[in-house]
Amino acid sequence: MQNPLPKVSKRPQHKDIIARLPKKWTPWPHDKSSCNAAVREPHEAPNNKYWKKKVYWPKKPVVFISDPHADATAFEASLIGAGLAERRSKKDGLCKYRLTKVGKKTEIIIGGDCLDKGPSNLDLLRSVKHLYRLKANVTLLAGNHDLRLLMGLLAIARKKDVGNQHLFVRMGKKVVPLFREVFDQYLDGKKWDKKIPDEDTCRKKLFPGDEWFNEFPFHAAGFLTAEGIDREVRKMESKSHSFEQHCRDAGLSLRQVYAASLVCQKLFLHKKGEFNWFYRKMELVAKRGSFLFLHAGLDDTMGELLLKNGTKYANKAFHKNLQRRDLFGFYYSSIANTFRTKYRDADLPLTERGVTAIHRAGIKVVVQGHVNRDEGQRIAIKKGLVHIEGDVTLDEHSRQQEGLDSYGIGATLIDKKKGVVGISCDYPLAKVLRPKELHNIYA
Structure with a gap:
């Protein structure tokens, strides 16, 4: 089914986007908005030898943009703000951006939660599809809001x-x-x-x-x-x-x-549906060097699965499980916990056993969305595992609720030369964690 009336709307100009972003950088701050208490206070390194092994960075730069939540303006502004895209004309509307030279050489990982909240789910999906039309190197991860829609649609199509x-x-x-x-x-x-x-x-x-x-x-x-x-x-x-x-x-x-x-x-x-590509292209996790990109987090079972079978198997299992008749068995499994967990008592547990398995699998850092921040990216040690939180509140609906101005702009760069760079319109400086400083998180 094709959209009979494509929606076109004006987008903010390049100069307006750049004007809202930080002009200078700082070594990653240790304030409350940038690190959790486990990072700010003395914290013992993981009790296993695998953490001490060399950190491998992605072979090519990765830009992580997460939780656009149906806001195409914020999503496209984040692409432009990260230097990945540009618009040819001031009058260009939705899906009129093109990749820059940097954008063509960078992997763009969308960290899940493309749907819900607002202002427009369909605009956002069409904007993401435009990246594929441009033959960008895109990895689309599963988010809990995305999979909730799929579960709801499948549930009413099947016997109760x-x-x-x-x-x-x-x-x-x-x-x-x-x-x-x-x-x-x-x-x-x-x-x-x-x-x-x-x-x-x-x-x-x-x-x-x-x-x-x-x-x-x-x-x-x-x-x-x-x-x-x-x-x-x-x-x-x-x-x-x-x-x-x-x-x-x-x-x-x-x-x-x-x-x-x-x-x-x-x-x-349906095979001919306008958004059939959305769930078909979706992955559960993406491992680049020692960094694991996902929407929410891990538990012991997923840690051991990644150790024994790797990310390719995890992504295949994700798609195989989506085809199961048993929606309950999928939605409350460790696979689904990966895009749902907030490490609450109600979630499947991550213990020292799971963290050791994760480190043995060559994963040092989890890069996630799911937990929205209103002052830029945050580094957190959760359950003994280092997380980079990259959901910087992009969508208009959430920003209104949290008292933030205008549309959001933000992206997280993971690069072997620059390190981890967090840019956000809601923090005055770009946050930079140099490659050699990663182990100092536990100092």
């Missing part, structure tokens, strides 16, 4: 069971703008309601039954921690009560939401 019947409503209010966009661009003004059932039938198709709340804790036993089961049930109690109201607030009935979801199935899941 205890493990999957909550996955549509579980997407919550942040997915509603996408259904609004899809309805407006593909259904409005057409006879969309011809084969759509009545409101009550749509509600039954989209929502979990009352029995789900009693049955799910038993179904999830042995898969989730006790904290995880309790968190899931409480989350669904809240979302089941509020989801329909969020739809109404967006001007959508449940019939319209159901109709839009069927269009989304065609757009994302």
Whole structure:
């Protein structure tokens, strides 16, 4: 299914983007916004010999841009701000940028969460697709918001069971703008309601039954921690009560939401769908030198899988599991934990055993999105593992909620000559961690 009315809008000029970025750099600061307490305070190095081995940097420069969350303006501004792209004309709108010489020599890793929040999911997806048209070296990683949509679409396409019947409503209010966009661009003004059932039938198709709340804790036993089961049930109690109201607030009935979801199935899941490439090109992890790029984090099981089988196997397992009939088994697995975890008690655990396995696999640093920061990138030691947090709050919706101005601009450069460089419009200086300084994190 092709978009009948391509949306074109003006983008900020090159000079305006550059004017909002830092002009000078500083050695990576040790303030609270740039390092967590484990980095700022004396901290013992990992208790294994593998951490002490040489750090290998990516063979070519990598620029990590994460969590654009449906904001094509911020995404394109970040490409331009990182020196990867430029626009030919002041009048150029969406998808009119081209790669610079630097952009052609750099790997661009998109760290997940292209969807949800706003202002436009479809604009953002078309902007990312433009990178592929330009034959850029792009790696697209899976984010939790991206996979939530896929789980919701697959759930309503399959027979209901205890493990999957909550996955549509579980997407919550942040997915509603996408259904609004899809309805407006593909259904409005057409006879969309011809084969759509009545409101009550749509509600039954989209929502979990009352029995789900009693049955799910038993179904999830042995898969989730006790904290995880309790968190899931409480989350669904809240979302089941509020989801329909969020739809109404967006001007959508449940019939319209159901109709839009069927269009989304065609757009994302069918071979000829406009966004069929999105999940097909997606990867779970990318290892470049001693750096592992992913959306959220790791657990013991994933650490051992990476040690024994490597990242190529992990990415293949990710896609194989997406084809499984058992959505529950996938979404609550260690694979999915990789784009969902925040190292809470409710998440699958990462212990010293897992960290040792990760270091044995030649991974020294995890580069992640998922945890948004409002003063640029942050280095954190979590569970004994070094993380570079690269979600610098790009999307307009989140920035409004956090009191930040305008659209976001930010990118993280990983380069064997320059080290780790964090640029953000919300921090006055570019943060630089030189290659020789990485081990000093534990000093």
